[in-house]
Amino acid sequence: MRSAITICLVPEAKQGPFVFHGGLEAGCRAAAELGFDGVEVFPCSAAGLSAAELARLLDAHGLALAAVGTGAGWVRHALHLCHADAETRARARAFIGELVDAAGGLGAPVIIGSMQGRSDGPVDRETALGWLADALHELGVRAARHGQVVFYEPLNRYETNLFNRQEEAAEFLRGRGIGNVKLLCDLFHMNIEETDLAATLTACGDLVGHVHWADSNRRAVGFGHTAVGPAVAALEAIGYRGFLSAEVFPLPDPLSAARQSIESFRTFAKG
Numbered sequence: 001m002r003s004a005i006t007i008c009l010v011p012e013a014k015q016g017p018f019v020f021h022g023g024l025e026a027g028c029r030a031a032a033e034l035g036f037d038g039v040e041v042f043p044c045s046a047a048g049l050s051a052a053e054l055a056r057l058l059d060a061h062g063l064a065l066a067a068v069g070t071g072a073g074w075v076r077h078a079l080h081l082c083h084a085d086a087e088t089r090a091r092a093r094a095f096i097g098e099l100v101d102a103a104g105g106l107g108a109p110v111i112i113g114s115m116q117g118r119s120d121g122p123v124d125r126e127t128a129l130g131w132l133a134d135a136l137h138e139l140g141v142r143a144a145r146h147g148q149v150v151f152y153e154p155l156n157r158y159e160t161n162l163f164n165r166q167e168e169a170a171e172f173l174r175g176r177g178i179g180n181v182k183l184l185c186d187l188f189h190m191n192i193e194e195t196d197l198a199a200t201l202t203a204c205g206d207l208v209g210h211v212h213w214a215d216s217n218r219r220a221v222g223f224g225h226t227a228v229g230p231a232v233a234a235l236e237a238i239g240y241r242g243f244l245s246a247e248v249f250p251l252p253d254p255l256s257a258a259r260q261s262i263e264s265f266r267t268f269a270k271g
Helices: 024-034 051-061 072-077 086-105 125-144 166-175 187-193 197-207 229-237 254-268
Strands: 002-008 038-042 064-069 110-112 150-152 181-186 208-212 243-246
Touching: 002 024, 002 064, 002 254, 024 038, 024 051, 024 254, 038 243, 051 064, 064 086, 064 243, 072 086, 086 110, 086 125, 110 125, 125 150, 125 166, 125 181, 166 181, 166 197, 181 187, 181 197, 187 197, 187 208, 197 208, 197 229, 243 254
Parallel strands: 002 038, 002 243, 038 064, 064 110, 110 150, 150 181, 181 208, 208 243
Antiparallel strands: none
16 A cells, blocks of 8 residues: 645635645645555646646656545535535536546546536435436546546535435445446545444455545544444455555644654555
8 A cells, every 4th residue: 555645725725624735846746755555636627737847846856646636626616516506517527527537548547526516496405416427427438548547535414415325336346337436435524424444444345545644534544433444354364455545634734643643554454
């Protein structure tokens, strides 16, 4: 398994669970100095992500691009895949699709978390799930053209009413025949929704595509009360070789959060 840390380029997400907010150059430099293997980038849009600059920085600092987030589509434009308005849903797909291409060109997958949306008002659950399935299928096919996958992230009950538990999401992906889409298993969300982190990861098996390395309070692992050892053992048992990416609050400050994240990674997952 490899370590990663988050870099947010979206001013509106300043209060979000991202460690570095000072730009790509500063974030990549700090990540490399602390010994992370990669970075997870949260850009404003595909057009706002300078692929050439990011590629240069990754190469200069010996870093991998773990994933690219799409949540700015929700944070900045209130776009999501289950919106009642068809034009808004189309704009959401286009926003994510452009990031699929941008990330794919850099050899990385994208994350669909907040942009999945929810069933609300005139949109019943079955309709919303149909729209979600169609979008994930389309975006998975698009990612495959770059040799990549899409990471779908079940969120806790306070953020979506689509899928909160990993096994339910896995059953949805398998049951709908949605290929080239894997799960992003966020330990913070899982701590809220799952009864047993290790058993859940084991059950999801090869659908586990990415892991957010976060504690119970969404701070760096070790600053909360989640017992991550069994979860790491389960990941090792299913042959997971992806990233443990610290999508956490920059508390008590960014450098402290980053240091705690890499130290906890080395304690529980290195080797």
